[in-house]
Amino acid sequence: MHSPSPAKPAAHVEDRRTSPHDDPASAHDFKRAMRLHGSQVVIVTAGTGEALTGMTCTSLSSLSVSPPAVTLCVATSASIHPVMAQTRRFGISGLAPHHAWLADRFAGRDGSKGAERFTQGAWEALSSGAPVLKDATFALDCVVDSMIPWRTHAIVVGRVLAIAVAGGESLLHRDGAYAGAVPLTPASPPPRGA
Numbered sequence: 001m002h003s004p005s006p007a008k009p010a011a012h013v014e015d016r017r018t019s020p021h022d023d024p025a026s027a028h029d030f031k032r033a034m035r036l037h038g039s040q041v042v043i044v045t046a047g048t049g050e051a052l053t054g055m056t057c058t059s060l061s062s063l064s065v066s067p068p069a070v071t072l073c074v075a076t077s078a079s080i081h082p083v084m085a086q087t088r089r090f091g092i093s094g095l096a097p098h099h100a101w102l103a104d105r106f107a108g109r110d111g112s113k114g115a116e117r118f119t120q121g122a123w124e125a126l127s128s129g130a131p132v133l134k135d136a137t138f139a140l141d142c143v144v145d146s147m148i149p150w151r152t153h154a155i156v157v158g159r160v161l162a163i164a165v166a167g168g169e170s171l172l173h174r175d176g177a178y179a180g181a182v183p184l185t186p187a188s189p190p191p192r193g194a
Helices: 026-035 080-087 096-107 113-119
Strands: 044-045 055-057 061-065 068-075 089-094 123-125 131-133 138-150 153-164 171-174 177-180
Touching: 026 138, 044 080, 044 096, 044 131, 055 068, 055 096, 055 113, 055 171, 068 080, 068 138, 080 089, 089 131, 089 153, 096 171, 096 177, 131 138
Parallel strands: none
Antiparallel strands: 044 055, 044 089, 061 068, 068 153, 089 138, 123 131, 138 153, 171 177
8 A cells, every 4th residue: 555645845836817808918028028038040041143132030940850840930021021932942041150240231231132142151052042151050941831921920831951060159149139159057956945
């Protein structure tokens, strides 16, 4: 006969729930929260020739390992949106800290647009023809699996056709500024009662 296990003390959780009739979360607070969500900075590219275009992106996310797939969000007003919809191909280049100037360029901060942005940096094609940076920390060549409209954006699901991995430190974006990632030793939890 087994004796019952002693009950574990319940964790203290402060109840800050709101009623369903309260006002929705404010855009201001949402922006403040998301600014603290550090993200890898990548450049997304699509098209060829005069239709070549690209953008800086921080919404890249792994979706599946088998088959390899990613998601990212693209504003429907962005020049890359119709190109991706037509060609169904795009490239992703993971940026390192020394690429911060290129991230600014593909965000339009230097006034360049379209194919003009590619006159800086060294570019190559892996499989589909979409350009990727030769010295990217990683590069993914993708085919558009689906583009799901959501208000002002499209959620793009891309199946990965080809991969190049060089490694190195990643360029991050957090709280309105670029940052680098520093490996940390996992911290121990505080002693009980602290």
